[in-house]
Amino acid sequence: MIFxxxxxxxxxxxxxxDLELTQEQLAEKLxxxxxxxxNVExxxxxxxxxxxxxxxxxxxLSANEFIHPNRHEENSTYLQLIRLLPQCTPKELNILLENTRTLLENREEKPTNPL
Structure with a gap:
């Protein structure tokens, strides 16, 4: 159980x-x-x-990511993106979506084992 x-x-x-909060700031919010x-940390x-x-x-944070860790568990960039998305406005989310589609369509090499 300690693990x-x-x-x-x-x-x-x-x-x-990831949100650049101190323990004190989080404790205050909580x-x-x-x-x-x-001690929890x-x-x-x-x-x-x-x-x-x-x-x-x-x-x-996604409790699902904690309870059912998947292949992205060790990819901190992926996890940071997932955690920051809820802070985006709908317009910002659309910009990110279009940028992602453009990046994927125009990349030179296709990954053999995508995330």
């Missing part, structure tokens, strides 16, 4: 750092004790389901 706690703590810490949050405490859900929401 799962450490994995959860790392998942939360990475999400917090209305929880700073030392408790630090270190795998020493397990958050309640309610707190877990609030953390996922505030950090724009």
């Amino acid at each position: 799962a706690n450490n994995r959860l703590g790392k998942f939360i810490r990475n999400g917090r750092l 209305n929880c004790n700073l030392s408790y949050l630090g 270190r795998g020493k405490n397990i958050p309640s389901l309610k707190l877990f859900c609030r953390i996922m929401q505030i950090l724009n």
Whole structure:
């Protein structure tokens, strides 16, 4: 169980750092004790389901990515993009979609094993 706690703590810490939040800032947003949050990130405490859900929401993390890690788990660029997308406006999302389509249509080499 310690492995799962450490994995959860790392998942939360990475999400917090992706948004450039300090532990203090996140603890304030969550209305929880700073030392408790630090212990969650270190795998020493397990958050309640309610707190877990609030953390996922505030950090724009996918609980599904934590519960069912997939092949993108080690690709931090992919995970950062997924976490940042909810912050985009509909217009920005359309721009990103069109840019992605253009990149894929015009790349010189097609990957043999796409992500």
